[in-house]
Amino acid sequence: MLSLEFLGELAQQTSTKIVLLVLDGLGGLPRPDTGKTELETARTPNLDRLAAEGVCGVVDPVARGITPGSGPGHLGLFGYDPLQFTVGRGVLEALGIDFDLQKGDVAVRGNFCTVDAHGLVVDRRAGRITTETNRELCDKLSGIALDGIELHVVPVKEHRLVVVFRGDGLEADVADTDPQLVGKPPLAAVAHSPNARRTADLANDFISKARSVLADSHPANMVLLRGFSQHPDLPTMQEIYKLTPAAIASYPMYRGLAKLAGMKVLETGASVADEIETLEQRYGEHDFFFLHVKKTDSFGEDGNFDGKVAVLEEVDGLLPMITGLSPDVIVVTGDHSTPALLKGHSWHPVPILLHSGTCRCDSVADFSEGSCVGGGLGRFPAAEIMPLAMAHAQKLAKYGA
Amino acid sequence: MLSLEFLGELAQQTSTKIVLLVLDGLGGLPRPDTGKTELETARTPNLDRLAAEGVCGVVDPVARGITPGSGPGHLGLFGYDPLQFTVGRGVLEALGIDFDLQKGDVAVRGNFCTVDAHGLVVDRRAGRITTETNRELCDKLSGIALDGIELHVVPVKEHRLVVVFRGDGLEADVADTDPQLVGKPPLAAVAHSPNARRTADLANDFISKARSVLADSHPANMVLLRGFSQHPDLPTMQEIYKLTPAAIASYPMYRGLAKLAGMKVLETGASVADEIETLEQRYGEHDFFFLHVKKTDSFGEDGNFDGKVAVLEEVDGLLPMITGLSPDVIVVTGDHSTPALLKGHSWHPVPILLHSGTCRCDSVADFSEGSCVGGGLGRFPAAEIMPLAMAHAQKLAKYGA
Numbered sequence: 001m002l003s004l005e006f007l008g009e010l011a012q013q014t015s016t017k018i019v020l021l022v023l024d025g026l027g028g029l030p031r032p033d034t035g036k037t038e039l040e041t042a043r044t045p046n047l048d049r050l051a052a053e054g055v056c057g058v059v060d061p062v063a064r065g066i067t068p069g070s071g072p073g074h075l076g077l078f079g080y081d082p083l084q085f086t087v088g089r090g091v092l093e094a095l096g097i098d099f100d101l102q103k104g105d106v107a108v109r110g111n112f113c114t115v116d117a118h119g120l121v122v123d124r125r126a127g128r129i130t131t132e133t134n135r136e137l138c139d140k141l142s143g144i145a146l147d148g149i150e151l152h153v154v155p156v157k158e159h160r161l162v163v164v165f166r167g168d169g170l171e172a173d174v175a176d177t178d179p180q181l182v183g184k185p186p187l188a189a190v191a192h193s194p195n196a197r198r199t200a201d202l203a204n205d206f207i208s209k210a211r212s213v214l215a216d217s218h219p220a221n222m223v224l225l226r227g228f229s230q231h232p233d234l235p236t237m238q239e240i241y242k243l244t245p246a247a248i249a250s251y252p253m254y255r256g257l258a259k260l261a262g263m264k265v266l267e268t269g270a271s272v273a274d275e276i277e278t279l280e281q282r283y284g285e286h287d288f289f290f291l292h293v294k295k296t297d298s299f300g301e302d303g304n305f306d307g308k309v310a311v312l313e314e315v316d317g318l319l320p321m322i323t324g325l326s327p328d329v330i331v332v333t334g335d336h337s338t339p340a341l342l343k344g345h346s347w348h349p350v351p352i353l354l355h356s357g358t359c360r361c362d363s364v365a366d367f368s369e370g371s372c373v374g375g376g377l378g379r380f381p382a383a384e385i386m387p388l389a390m391a392h393a394q395k396l397a398k399y400g401a
Numbered sequence: 402m403l404s405l406e407f408l409g410e411l412a413q414q415t416s417t418k419i420v421l422l423v424l425d426g427l428g429g430l431p432r433p434d435t436g437k438t439e440l441e442t443a444r445t446p447n448l449d450r451l452a453a454e455g456v457c458g459v460v461d462p463v464a465r466g467i468t469p470g471s472g473p474g475h476l477g478l479f480g481y482d483p484l485q486f487t488v489g490r491g492v493l494e495a496l497g498i499d500f501d502l503q504k505g506d507v508a509v510r511g512n513f514c515t516v517d518a519h520g521l522v523v524d525r526r527a528g529r530i531t532t533e534t535n536r537e538l539c540d541k542l543s544g545i546a547l548d549g550i551e552l553h554v555v556p557v558k559e560h561r562l563v564v565v566f567r568g569d570g571l572e573a574d575v576a577d578t579d580p581q582l583v584g585k586p587p588l589a590a591v592a593h594s595p596n597a598r599r600t601a602d603l604a605n606d607f608i609s610k611a612r613s614v615l616a617d618s619h620p621a622n623m624v625l626l627r628g629f630s631q632h633p634d635l636p637t638m639q640e641i642y643k644l645t646p647a648a649i650a651s652y653p654m655y656r657g658l659a660k661l662a663g664m665k666v667l668e669t670g671a672s673v674a675d676e677i678e679t680l681e682q683r684y685g686e687h688d689f690f691f692l693h694v695k696k697t698d699s700f701g702e703d704g705n706f707d708g709k710v711a712v713l714e715e716v717d718g719l720l721p722m723i724t725g726l727s728p729d730v731i732v733v734t735g736d737h738s739t740p741a742l743l744k745g746h747s748w749h750p751v752p753i754l755l756h757s758g759t760c761r762c763d764s765v766a767d768f769s770e771g772s773c774v775g776g777g778l779g780r781f782p783a784a785e786i787m788p789l790a791m792a793h794a795q796k797l798a799k800y801g802a
Binding site: 027028029030035037058062063064065066067068069070071072082083086087089092093227339342344345346347348369370373374378379 | 764777802
């Protein structure tokens with residue numbers, strides 16, 4: 001895979017524009033009765049026309065056989081090798097609630113839990129307290145003072161919360177405090193490396209103070225922490241590609257991932273139409289747009305084949321709003337497959353189409369898993385999409401004389 | 402290529418089963434008069450059906466243009482990067498005679514040779530003595546005592562033997578003693594690195610004592626050694642993939658290679674039918690089976706196009722015995738190509754089919770080199786077959802959140 005330094009040396013700022021349309025969980029599997037995937041079932045004349053005019057292929061989000069989570073899936077799309085750059089669970093949880101994570105922050109997922117009189121965990125989820133109670137308890141915990149750092153305790157849903165330690169010199173290499181079993185006491189936070197000792201000390205101080213604060217809040221009378229992780233401090237897309245990138249995503253986690261890559265997050269509404277309207281309105285301000293459609297994945301996860309088909313048709317119906325803007329490069333793909341048949345993310349490659357005036361058109365006549373396999377782009381890792389899009393937008397200089 | 406550590410973190414034990422059917426030397430070249438390869442000539446309705454229902458592609462055993470021996474060919478199929486992990490010639494020779502090689506062992510190939518009164522080699526193969534004479538001489542040589550280690554001297558065929566040094570702290574980095582020319586004396590064993598000095602000393606002691614033992618055994622009055630190599634001590638497939646892998650192979654070398662990967666070697670008969678019967682009988686005991694068919698390669702090596710076609714048809718006829726067991730994943734491929742036209746291994750990619758309930762079916766309708774090129778798996782290194790099979794058996798957890 002090309003290094004980001006190498007790409008950075010070739011990248012040049014131009015007036016051309018790239019739109020990366022990500023249909024989350026796009027790839028599917030054929031329904032046995034029809035032999036057709038979700039994308040093959042959907043009536044998508046506009047996507048088919050783009051595929052016919054452009055060049056197609058399939059991408060492996062990480063590598064053959066590897067099923068990615070949303071973190072690695074999107075890092076790949078943004079041009080980062082998802083095996084080299086990682087987003088930890090605590091960070092992802094923080095991004096998922098729109099928490100404004102800063103470089104250096106250590107984030108960790110928390111659970112409210114119940115401990116008995118001996119301090120042993122009897123319920124790892126504190127009876128799934130309401131989100132309202134969670135909010136009240138997080139407010140209390142936010143009052144805890146820790147030596148020399150800023151503490152953020154933010155509710156998620158039911159018993160889940162995010163704890164963020166903000167300060168200089170923190171490292172995230174700390175073991176979980178969740179014993180994973182009832183009948184055991186919460187574990188102490190243990191540093192896996194000398195540099196993480198301060199984080200572990202702060203975490204232990206937090207836990208001990210949280211125990212006092214929560215003493216009368218049965219069943220949520222203790223917290224367990226897991227997935228200590230740090231803002232990955234990626235080289236940004238401005239730095240690498242000299243772009244002014246923007247993200248349009250109605251779901252917080254994808255806004256957060258885009259922010260990690262240095263994108264400006266644009267305010268938008270909940271629907272695909274809202275998102276595309278935002279693209280139209282802000283089209284003059286940026287030269288790269290990441291537009292994220294969530295529901296293809298959600299319906300895939302639910303095993304709702306027809307629901308996923310309907311979202312694909314909805315997106316297709318709105319596509320002329322995007323093509324009407326005449327971006328120099330349009331890429332349509334997904335961060336991974338989410339076949340309704342498997343009710344979850346999968347390792348299957350994802351179809352991709354690239355539409356541009358600089359395409360060498362192939363013989364693919366419709367946008368589907370089956371057709372894209374024979375496309376001119378071949379099969380390649382998702383992290384190579386960015387250099388390809390940059391090239392088609394004529395934003396990459398010649399390498400060597 | 403994905404690291405084995407990375408795969409090991411994702412692998413999980415499940416009840417699903419994988420059958421890897423290896424048709425040795427599967428890939429071929431078209432006969433000029435028909436334009437069809439061995440596989441394209443053979444009538445293989447069952448393989449064709451599997452290909453049509455599954456997903457196909459072609460694999461490069463090592464890399465484009467590289468012709469592999471059996472060692473790298475099989476290491477790749479078992480998921481080891483054949484450029485990173487190697488099996489030396491001495492080790493391979495020992496495996497080929499079913500010698501039970503242990504971790505730490507240094508194995509080396511030997512030739513009985515003839516030396517004249519001045520100690521110069523006059524025949525590097527000692528007039529190709531009979532295997533019977535070889536056996537008697539190896540018995541005598543086995544009586545040699547070496548300081549602090551165990552010595553094994555094992556006959557192969559005609560003038561060929563294997564010498565194994567077993568003991569602590571041995572290294573194999575020792576030069577051949579075979580001068581490769583007549584009229585020269587046998588060379589001393591020279592260590593290429595300080596850690597191998599002990600092995601070199603032991604080898605020189607062995608050679609010197611062998612010279613005495615063989616003094617009256619003209620024409621086999623001396624031995625030459627080459628290919629010092631050590632048990633590669635691979636991380637096993639149990640360790641990496643949490644499998645309980647078993648090998649069914651009628652030829653010793655393939656049993657030996659499977660043993661290196663940690664497979665349990667099942668006793669079986671000489672024919673393909675015997676091997677598949679063993680699969681049926683032992684099917685309940687393991688979750689991964691490597692089933693090796695040798696004769697496709699043997700006929701290829703002999704330049705016997707029709708013989709190779711006949712073996713392919715024989716395998717095809719027996720295939721329903723395998724599919725009848727309904728493994729969750731069946732992979733059919735080869736360790737390399739052995740085109741009858743070239744009478745030897747070749748660098749051409751090898752067709753592969755993967756059949757599973759989790760397949761995204763492609764448009765390939767028959768199992769052949771030509772069809773597989775357009776398959777949904779694309780073209781990829783053989784070492785990526787294991788992660789792919791593991792994924793389709795739903796034995797790999799999601800990477801990242």
